[in-house]
Amino acid sequence: MQELIKTIFTESIQAQIAAGEVLQDALESGALSIAQTLLNGNKLLSCGSASCDMLAKHFAGLLVNFFETERPCLPAIPLTAEHRQLSYSASTEDHDLFARQVRAFSQSGDILLVVSVDGSEKTVISAVEAALTKDMKIIALVGDDGGELTGLLGPNDVEIKVPSKRPARIVESHLFNLHCLSQLIDNTLFPQEDM
Structure with missing residues (x-):
């Protein structure tokens, strides 16, 4: 069993090294x-597929609260499956749940950050x-080949594509990448000399 544990750690580390080599620009x-969207007075909305929903909520929470250093609140709304309970219509499809919230809460100039394992x-x-x-x-965090999601993105959108096919490695990398984004946003909006 200890060899298996070592293998799992090694695989995770190798996935992070591979991601670090290809994701810097993204x-x-x-x-x-x-950062520019927030400076413009707009907001970020975030959502994730079933296995990534908590990551999308976590990222919105980091913006509203703070990552590692206290700073002013930033406007971010995590889209949530809890709105399903508010629906009176039996015809409301589960796959339309986040889309309805995007239509309700967003305006032109906002950003939608989505977190997905395979983009499908x-x-x-x-x-x-x-x-x-x-x-x-x-801004799409995806893994593998990006699936259908990749085809929807335009030249002004950002795809942060983890170079892995393993769902566990993709989700681990998504968390790391969201923390990286948080630190970069904080450093951009609230630079500190000692960093």
């Missing part, structure tokens, strides 16, 4: 896009489609 672009989850796809009709920029 992470920089994503952080600068979010219908809830995330429909949210991105709704955001595109509102003239929002998309």
Whole structure:
């Protein structure tokens, strides 16, 4: 069993090294896009597929509260599956859940950050489609080949694509990448000399 544990750690470390080599430009672009959006007086909305929903909520929480250093609150709204309970319509499809919230809470100039394992989850796809009709920029954290989600992204959108096919490694990398974005945003908006 200890050999298996060592193998799991090694695989995770190798996935992070591979991501670190290919994601630098995407992470920089994503952080600068979010910072500029917030400076413009707009907000960030975030959502994730079933296995990534908590990551999307975590990132919104880091913006509203703080990452490692206290600073003013930043406007971020985590889209949530709890709104399903508010629906009176039996015809409301689960895959439309985030899309309805995007239409309700967003405005032109906002950013939608989506977190997905393989880019094929219908809830995330429909949210991105709704955001595109509102003239929002998309930041997509995906893995593998990006799936259908990659095809929806335009030249002004940002794709942070983890170079892995293993869902566990992709989710681990997403968390690291969201923390990286948080630190880059904080350093951009609230620079500190001792960093």
